[in-house]
Amino acid sequence: MAKLMNMPKIGVNMTDGTVTEWYVNEGDEVKFGEMALAAETDKDVQDIPADQTGTVLKIIAQVGDNVECHKPLAIVGTPGENIDSLLAEISGGGAAPAALEAEAAPAAAPAPAAEVVEKSPTGRVPVSPLAKKMAKDMGIDLANVKYSGVRVTKADILAYEEAPQPVVSTPVAATAAPAAGIRNTVPYTGVRRVIGSRMTESVVTKPWAALTVAVDMTKAIEWRNRVNELADIKVGFNEMFAKACSRALQEFPMMNSQLAADGTEIYEMEDINIGIAVNTDRGLMVPVLKNVAAKGVVELAKDFSGLVNRTKDQENIQGDLSGATFTISNLGSRGIASFRAVINPPECGILAVGATVKTPVVIDDEIVIRPMMNITLSFDHRIVDGDYAAQFVAYIGKLLEDPMKILM
Amino acid sequence: MNKFDLIVIGGGPGGYVAAIYAAQKGLKTALVEKADLGGVCLNWGCIPTKALAKNAEVLRTVKEADKYGITLNTNSIKADYAAAQKRSREVSGKLTMGIKSLMKKNKVTVFKGEANLINGASLKIMPTGEILETKNMILATGSHAFRIPGIDYSNPNIMTSKEALQLTEVKEGDQIVVIGAGAIGMEFSSIWDSYGAEVTVIEMLPHLLPNEDADVSKEMEKSFKKRGIKYKLETKVSSVAAEGSKLKLVIDEKGKTETITCDRLLVSAGIRPNVEGIGLEKAGIKLTDRGYVQVDDNLKTTCPSIYAIGDVTGKLALAHVASAQALAAVHAILKEPVKQFDYANMPRCTYTYPEVASVGLTEDQAKNSGYDVKVGTFPMVANGKSVAMNETGGFVKIVADSKYNEILGVHFIGAHVTELISAAASYIDLEFTADDIAQVVHPHPSVSEAIMEAAHAVVGHAIHI
Incomplete structure (x- = not known):
């Protein structure tokens, strides 16, 4: 699932940064902790590490844009993913640079799709009986399932199963299966994943x-x-x-x-x-x-x-x-x-x-x-x-x- | 004074609910209605027919009083249909007054007249010519009965549902033909039969209530047969002609032509949206191929400031769907999260005798959608309360998917089952499985136990059969 890559707070007094250079382009991979851009902060021009891993789907903050700490720099995810809801979230939050503001008429800005809620790690995960049964059967930890609405439903479980899991990508480019010699194929999903x-x-x-x-x-x-x-x-x-x-x-x-x-x-x-x-x-x-x-x-x-x-x-x-x-x-x-x-x-x-x-x-x-x-x-x-x-x-x-x- | 945050066009169960909710949410709201508040539902549909159905039920009960050891002189039973019709109008009138006071209480400004759009942000009220400006609009103009072409609707004996509700005389031996075995046609047939009329239902499709589960339709056919209500399936009406005070219908029953005569004809062959004369084109509102107002998942029309709800959207022409869409549209306008509807999971009720209620997929629909279908059925004849009430016809049928016993559809036929469908709709909305329903303790004695028993039947075995 696509995520926002935010401006990290890399110094005690850092409040914001102005992007001076992007080291990656849209379509490039970024890795958590690796330097993705340079920004002018309270100290100096500094290299800024990515706080997400994945493919850069959309660069939100252009060179010259000033971005507060914890506000979005880019959207990171899997190529081809739909990022409309994240874009809507950003434009709704009012933190987006002008380039992203939707073309919506003032009288009728697009209504946000049902909000995606992330639950606290300690809170009980609200879940429908059917979704609970499915998660148990599929070996899915409900704590990892994002849900829209008031609780985890069948639709959320299906979306979780379909969406690529947040895995740190390996440097090996080839992901295709070897041509021969496989005795048995096991899905890399659920608990294993x-x-x-x-x-x-x-x-x-x-x-x-x-x-x-x-x-x-x-x-x-x-x-x-x-x-x-x-x-x-x-x-x-x-x-x-x-x-x-x-x-x-x-x-x-x-x-x-x-x-x-x-x-x-x-x-x-x-x-x-x-x-x-x-x-x-x-x-x-x-x-x-x-x-x-x-x-x-x-x-x-x-x-x-x-x-x-x-x-x-x-x-x-x-x-x-x-x-x-x-x-x-x-x-x-x-x-x-x-x-x-x-x-x-x-x-x-x-x-x-x-x-x-x-x-x-x-x-x-x-x-x-x-x-x-x-x-x-x-x-x-x-x-x-x-x-x-x-x-x-x-x-x-x-x-x-x-x-x-x-x-x- | 004539500037609003929201103008709702149409005061039916979609429109008036939208107006009240928007006003409660702090929007300065107006509502435009050309006729009576409450729309078709309250004035010419759901509510007055239920009043008539109650009269019919009382009459049926009185006629079979001897079964309960109550002796009546059958000659002294006089059924006054005019009184029933009058009561139905009074019920509508009472509820319309209620809506009027709700408008006042919630400070919704009501304009009487027709709305004529000038653009996406303003409209003219006809015939006063008053111009209103607004940030957003909700179209809730509803629908009207479809009039099969080639029939002379000026003949007072040829009716659509609205005229049928104005009918003041139905007596023993009246011959009435009803075209269309959907909810409306079936309800009138059931009522008029109770008053002694000789009713014939004509349906193009192979079953009565053709949108319901096939088992429910068959049970309904059995019940109508028992009551002596005639029906002709896979039958088309080729022509309708007046012959003196009678009507002569030429019908085509599975390729066989036949002529039948009757005193009155009800045409209940579906609905058409009210999209004419509103000036939709001036706001750039597009219609679908079927002629309904095109809306997106958030009920927004092709004009970004205008939303549409209810029958005019062609989603599912039911009052409660319109009301639910009303809340969703207001949420969209307020940029709050919008609940996405699964229209298959909206409860549907038909107030015939026996009643029919359903939610979710029929067995055939579930099979065609690729589910591994498992069915649990429980007959009312094995339900204690039903036996005590002497209402043993019908059943509860649960359509489930085998893998998790997921509930795909619940179908009821029997006395008063429309009051039970909410439970089934909740179970589906909350994603209960058959195992969960079976574990919910249902009160005894009650007809609702049949739901639990049908769930037991899905999981393994029902207890009482």
């Missing part, structure tokens, strides 16, 4: 690095066994990891932050909500444990079992799969020694948990066998530096080596 575009977005936009720590799990295993003797529900390691991460995030709040979409501010998040990657029939899902700092591991275990059941049964309620501020991906049960996980945008970090393996280690100059586990933190280098991230992941290791510290 959403995962794909989010992973691509993460890797393309986040300069990331990874740090690994080996953790002696002896006491963690003992602690978990003791908890399970007392608790009325089986507490898993994931809940313990979530609790340890939560404690560490309290100590290192920048790891619990996010970079604003326009790249001008870093938001330190109030709540610690930890997503835990879960494999389902539909693909990777990340149910989110809310407000982990305020809960004990037993409560977390209850929350988590509910979340996992709802996720596997495709019966998630709003918020089950959104709002995470940090994520854990545990492939230990698959015997993976260690790995680097792709950060779930817009979060700052993800902890990749490997298998616990009996390993000879040297303690007090003696070789002993200990259950060892590797944890690897991938972090967004725009938000924190390596030293801070290293302290954070090392602290998680210390907490797991002596779980009593989680309570302290």
Whole structure:
């Protein structure tokens, strides 16, 4: 779906910019973060990055036009898309340069087509029963569906299915299928495509690095066994990891932050909500444990079992799969020694948990066998530096080596 | 004083609703009406026919009072059609007064006369010659009955719906022929039969109510047959001639020519838009191939300041569609989001006995549109309230798509079913599936339970059959 590419606010005092040169023409591709034009701002003539990815369908601000921050520079989308409603939106907003103002008679400017509403990420998505059924069947996350009118309807679902998904385009030009050798063709749609575009977005936009720590799990295993003797529900390691991460995030709040979409501010998040990657029939899902700092591991275990059941049964309620501020991906049960996980945008970090393996280690100059586990933190280098991230992941290791510290 | 934000031309259920809504929204609004406020609907259509239908229902009930253990001397039952007609005029008059007071309350200036456009922003009121200026206009001039050519409409025994509503005498044994088995023709046939007239309906297409679902049409044919109302399908009228006080019709029934005589003839063969004598061309308003005013999705005509609503747009000639379009046109003028209509999903009612009501696609239309159709039907004879009321004719039929049990159409035939169609229209508008309808708790005993049962039938099995 076509989107407006707006003038980003790239400096604290920047209020507007006057376009001095376009580096792209209509029909050219732009990529999020890549320089698309030059504009004179409060400081100097600066290169201005695109805040969208796609093909430039229409350049709205011509050279010499002054554009306020967050006002449209161009329309970006897929070639051949209808951009009338966006054009109408712009002319309705009164921010358009003269070139775009419709030829409408003053007595009868065109009425806007039903407005496209974008819902808040936390709000419940209003949806008709039929649209809900269709979305579930097609594996569409309703949070991604734009709707006109008061709620998501069948028409919106069909439009979503037809419209190309917002995927960061790859530099490979050829998209045609190879002539021979295909055994099976699977549509790249729905959940698969959403995962794909989010992973691509993460890797393309986040300069990331990874740090690994080996953790002696002896006491963690003992602690978990003791908890399970007392608790009325089986507490898993994931809940313990979530609790340890939560404690560490309290100590290192920048790891619990996010970079604003326009790249001008870093938001330190109030709540610690930890997503835990879960494999389902539909693909990777990340149910989110809310407000982990305020809960004990037993409560977390209850929350988590509910979340996992709802996720596997495709019966998630709003918020089950959104709002995470940090994520854990545990492939230990698959015997993976260690790995680097792709950060779930817009979060700052993800902890990749490997298998616990009996390993000879040297303690007090003696070789002993200990259950060892590797944890690897991938972090967004725009938000924190390596030293801070290293302290954070090392602290998680210390907490797991002596779980009593989680309570302290 | 004669400058307005909006002038509405025509005071029917499209026009007067547009005027009130625009005034409520703060526009300085005027309405031009040449006859009575309320239009055809209120004065010569929907409302007075419903008054007559009520009289007919009372008469039918009285005539079968013995079924309920009430003994009446049949010779003492006197049905005065003139009184029924008088009551129908009183009902119209009362409602017209209501509209008049609504105009006043909402400060809509009403001009009595005909509007003659000067251009897209001004018009002249005839015969006063007063000139009004306006930013926008809404055309809501409505329609009139189509007069099949070659028939002498000056003959007082040959009527269109308007004359039929002025008719003051219908008695036992009167022979009346009705051309056209659409809603209007069928309603008059049903009323006049109740008053004892010998009615014959002539229809060109293969079914009564040819726009309804085929099962509904067949049920209606069964019911008319039972009541003794004659009908001839796939039949054309070749000529109509006066013969003394009688009328002689030559008809062609599936290639077979026949002559029939009658006392009166009703021509109810569709409608034509009121587009003449308004000066549409002066504002650059174009008509469609079928002669209706051409409008876009926002009901704007080819003149950018003028919108059109109701019968004159040729979308779906129903009062409630005109009223809905009225709100949409006002929204368009105010540059607010405009609801886009799916005209197939507008509820449609026919007030015959039994009544017919439908919304959405018929089974045939759904199949022809490529849906994988699944049908759920529930007969009124299995509905408790219907049995208690002794109104066991008819059924509810839900047409759904197999994949998600999406509701494509709901069709009713039976007593009072026009009051039930709103529920079905809501279900479709809200995109309920058959599973959702089946789960809605419907009150017992009520005829509405039949909707839930038909939904159960789509999903799996109805409970009470």
